[in-house]
Amino acid sequence: MSENRRLSLSSKMNExxxxxxxxxxxxxxxxxxxxxxxxxxxxxxxxxxxxxEISNALAYPLVAKLNQNVVGYACLWIFLGxxxxxxxxxxxxxxxxxxxxxxxxKIISYAELNFLKRITLDVRKxxxxxxxxxxxxxxxxxxxxxxxxxxPVEDSLILEKILL
Ligand SMILES: CC(C)(COP(=O)(O)OP(=O)(O)OC[C@H]1O[C@@H](n2cnc3c(N)ncnc32)[C@H](O)[C@@H]1OP(=O)(O)O)[C@@H](O)C(=O)NCCC(=O)NCCS
Numbered sequence: 001m002s003e004n005r006r007l008s009l010s011s012k013m014n015e016x017x018x019x020x021x022x023x024x025x026x027x028x029x030x031x032x033x034x035x036x037x038x039x040x041x042x043x044x045x046x047x048x049x050x051x052x053e054i055s056n057a058l059a060y061p062l063v064a065k066l067n068q069n070v071v072g073y074a075c076l077w078i079f080l081g082x083x084x085x086x087x088x089x090x091x092x093x094x095x096x097x098x099x100x101x102x103x104x105x106k107i108i109s110y111a112e113l114n115f116l117k118r119i120t121l122d123v124r125k126x127x128x129x130x131x132x133x134x135x136x137x138x139x140x141x142x143x144x145x146x147x148x149x150x151x152p153v154e155d156s157l158i159l160e161k162i163l164l
Pocket of ligand 1: 041087089094095100101122123124128130132134136
């Protein structure tokens with residue numbers, strides 16, 4: 001997406017989120033996803049990782065699209081009745097507008113519809129924005145992994161949400 005297009009979409013966003021569509025990621029979405037990934041993380045996933053997610057039977061990658069443009073995504077792994085959020089991000093210009101919450105709602109309803117027992121994830125210990133988002137949805141800290149991340153090295157917190 002061009003910078004002008006992104007700016008114009010972002011300024012219109014405050015109107016509402018009713019045009020936001022969240023659906024399974026397709027191969028055509030991957031270039032935009034990688035752009036957001038590179039803007040969001042110091043140790044980003046490569047394009048091949050996202051392509052693997054699309055073809056992996058145990059994965060369920062999602063994109064959030066606004067007027068056909070990718071504005072966020074999440075990569076989910078489903079294994080032994082549990083869902084792990086392996087990756088989630090919203091494009092910088094579209095943050096703090098409720099898209100992260102919409103993606104989380106979709107993840108939780110997907111897990112519930114598939115009778116999964118719990119959702120887990122790792123998050124950087126000092127990633128305040130993401131930890132606040134997860135707290136909003138009732139995730140609790142169940143552990144940590146020392147030096148789990150690189151660039152910079154940082155511990156992870158392991159968060160869990162039990163589904164009824
Ligand atoms: C974490 C992230 C996905 C949140 O997306 P978002 O669309 O901005 O989130 P929302 O607008 O839906 O906000 C949801 C909640 O997150 C928290 N939050 C989001 N941005 C925040 C900020 N800058 N400071 C503090 N809390 C913040 C708040 O609790 C917010 O709820 P509120 O608006 O009622 O206060 C986004 O910041 C992002 O992409 N970060 C970079 C990638 C990343 O760190 N991913 C997580 C990896 S574990």
